[in-house]
Amino acid sequence: MFELGIVELSRLQFAMTAMYHFLFVPLTLGLSILVAIMETVYVMTNRPVWRQMTKFWGTLFGINFVLGVATGLTMEFQFGMNWSYYSHYVGDIFGAPLAIEGLMAFFLEATFVGLFFFGWDKLSKVQHLVVAWLVAIGSNFSALWILIANGWMQNPVGAAFNPMTMRMEMTSFFDVLFNPVAQAKFVHTVSAGYVTAAVFVLGVSAWYLLKGRHIELARRSITVAAAFGLASALSVVLLGDESGYTASENQKMKIAAIEAMWETEQAPAPFTLFGIPDQQARETHYAIKIPGVMGLIGTRSLTGVIPGINQLTQENQGRIRSGIIAYDALMKIREAKGQVDPSVTNTFNEHSSDLGFAFLLKKYVDDPRQATDAQIVQAANDTVPTVWPLFWAFRLMVALGFGFIATMAYFFYMASFRGMRFPRPALHLAVWMIPAPWIAAELGWFVAEFGRQPWTVDGILPTALSVSALSITDVALTLVGFVLLYTVLFIVEMGLMLKYIRKGPYMDVDETDRWDDIHRNRLTGGRGRASAIATPAE
């Protein structure tokens, strides 16, 4: 599928490091809040089991958090390493939210996370609770700024091209900040993180119940996780719809590709539940369509038209031709070295929003002005991302989303109204469900970023032009290096996670002994303690 050139290797490296980073981020986002909620209950009720829960889930949070931080380092620097033309071209806008993330969010999160683990004996209860919440707030604010940066790549507002500096420059910070795509993405992404943490806590607790261990802790954890998870799962699906809505305003091609909608359908457009998209023939075989649904989701109306792939490709041909005019004017401005004819400047300003489309031709010809009609058609066809992976990834993600709602609703009901008597098959299901939110989250990122191709910044800068002037050997070396390093760390992390889950919450022996004496009768036959001793520390 790939002819591995420098662009493909760089993309592979970015996809690998970013998706790996996002194995740890969602759990950090959600578990930081769940832990803070548990600690809040502890401070309010003073019951030791909640302190034990805070510490136990806090330990797992810490094991996960550290790899999020470690892999986040790569994210901060690799734009400059592998995507230096991108960094030059849009750094004036894209860099700002990244820097603000550090100032406003990551500093907060990272400074207090140390105190969260080291401060139990040095802080009062309320102080420690505040620290826990600051870590949670910091993590979530981090996500906000990162998604403002990413949202700008999907929907580049508040910026204009400056011919003197050969780059995009910010014209309105306000527009970048309140970019509707960024706002929708933020809510969708953090909700996905909350679902991840809820499914994780639910699954691990279900495992304890199946083993008859730590009953008190597990039941309470399930209650918290199910309530939190139900709200988040509803939010992630409903606000996923919201991000579909904004995508159709700004990224028509992406939504058409996700839906494999080749022709513009009569409003309201149907939703294709199943089908086999055929990029060559430009049709979807065996399509099963639900009338009207897509039009409703995408435009919130019965009359709004969602343009199909063929129509958009046609429109993009026009934009490429307009872009060539902009490119020609840009070259004249550059040659004039300050003595620019105002008519040239006017021409440029008129067509500059299509400049990026002319750059699509650079794949075929050095000077876009020399492009043939056939090349223009080819470049317009390039604006269609590969449809079938998007089509299927999206459907799988949505199906998982509905699965989370059902699971969380069920456990919420059983915890609240059925006295926490969970049937064993349901507990087994909860354990097996643990990996599902990660799959859904990675699929979501895949749809968002693969669906943006062939652009790094939609309509502004093609991916093929964004890379650094590196050799294949350079990128291959670091790619292999990252794969090796990340694989080892992943194995180590999973090993520790499993070890600490198996070991259970009995880390604070004295304290827990005291707690056990007081609450012995609450434990079902004291099995919790017995099996904790029976499980040796590895």
Next chain:
Amino acid sequence: MILHELISYDVLRVIWWVLLGVLLIGFALTDGFDLGVGALLPFVARTDTERRIAINTVGPVWEGNQVWLILGGGAIFAAWPTLYAVSFSGFYLAMFAVLAALILRPVGFKYRSKRDSETWRSSWDWALFVGGFVPALIFGVAVGNVLQGVPFHLTDDLLSVYEGGTAAKFFGLLNPFALLTGVASVSLLVMHGGAWLSLKATGPVAERGRVFGSIAALLALAAYLLAGLWLAYGIDGYHFVGTVPTDGPSNPLLHEVAKGGSWLTAYTDRPWIVIAPVMGVMGTILAFLGLRAGREVSTLLYSKMAIFGMIASVGLTMFPFILPSSTNPTSSLSVWTSSSSHLTLFIMLVVTVVFMPIILAYTAWVYRVLWGKVTPKDIADSSNSLY
């Protein structure tokens, strides 16, 4: 938006040049001792308890300290995008080595004491050593290369092209002058780590920290002075041909730059900047004396003064250049030709002015809560909650 014109473009550029220095120095002052402790770990601590003492002196704070580096990366991206693009793609493999080492570090801290196996623990101890030593060395090597000029050019589209193949990209950096600045950087941070251990650790760990720290102080001083001499006699400076508008568009290719003369003419043009190298030298000497005498708080402050002075002296000497090009001097990046736009610099300044004091306040509070030495008793008592 008109508001941003309250501060003129050239002033904003200078402010952001200063802030770039503040962030890098902030990183060296805080995470510097974490790196130093990492590099010292196999030497100052021999038993498991000693190692845990050394690790736990930085355990609760390294994570916040490291944000100075991450924020530095973000701020370079936002305020000096051309520098971000040219330097990180140019120092590609060196950056990878730094990242790999820095990725090992958090994992080493967090995971080391989570299993009892001796192999497990000593593997992570070495990871922590690498995580401290390698970045300290490479940052110093990078400074040495920047002072000599880096072989890159910008195309007309402002794409940065680094000359030389894969091997040249890494081993080309390891030239004698750059290795000397690398030694200066490692020994400076080891001195800082020693001063930190003498303040925060107890018993033999603190004692060895003082010994290694004082040796490192002498080494740092010697390397710094030698590098200064080398700059005076062996390395060309850079200068603009003609005058450069300080508020013009950020495009390095618009103004010709020539190589020649000495960097040190900066000290005749702006004599006041001599305060930076003086602080560097005095700080190192005072830190050395403090380590020998066993003074704790003041030694750490002198060590900070030394780091501040040495890093500041590099920036002040090169001003207005940030990253000169040895093969195509006109491509050199300077304060006047490689910043972000006027608006972006202004907005980022507003955000920084609001948040930096808040950051400093809560960081100070965290350090105050954690004030006090890490003792063997702490390790024994909280064996599960500490690293």
